[in-house]
Amino acid sequence: MSAFVIDAFEFCRSNGHREGVTPVAEMSRLNKDCADQSGQIAWTIDGSTSKLGYPQLTLSVSGTVQLVCQRCLAPFAYEMESSTVLMLGKDDEHADEIEEALNDESIDVIVGSRECDVRDLFEDEALLALPQVPKHDVCPDNKLLDVVKSDKPSPFAGLKNLKPE
Secondary structure, three states: OOOOEEOHHHHHHOOOEEEEEEEHHHOHHHHOOOOOOOOEEEEEEEEEEOOOOOEEEEEEEEEEEEEEOOOOOOEEEEEEEEEEEEEEEOOHHHHHHHHHHHOOOOOEEEEOOOOEEHHHHHHHHHHHHOOOOOOOOOOOOOHHHHHHHHHOOOOOOOHHHHOOO
C-alpha cells in the first residue's frame, strides 16, 4: 500500500495528519493548466470527527505555479493558498443525507473510501484554487497589444459614411 493511500474513515477516527510537498510536474492534471511544470505544492490533510459525529478531512494546499495570462499571453507566477473541509459519507445515499443535515454550502460532502489516495484530493484542491481566467493585475508589457488595437480600424467606422447628412 502506498504512503499516499489511507483508509479515510480510520484516518478521521484516529485524528490522522499527513503533510508533504509535491512537485507540479508530478500532478498530471494540474500541470496541464500551467505554463510550465515548475513549482511545487505544499499540502496538509487532517482527519477528525465533526460536531455532528461525521468523519471529516481538512485539506490545505499552498504554493506557486506558473500560469499564462489570458490578456497578454505571458507567463506569470500565481500564488495559491486554499483550504477546505470534506465530510465523508459511506455511499452516495449517506453523503446526500449528510449534505441535507448540514445545510451548509461551504462544506463539501464526498463518498469516503477505505483506499483513498490523498494525492487526488490535494490535486483537486489545487485545481479548484486556480482562477477561472488567469491574468496579471496589470500586464507588464502591452506594446504588442497596443499595436494590434491601434492598427485595426473599428468594424463600425464605415457605418458613419452611410449615415445621411
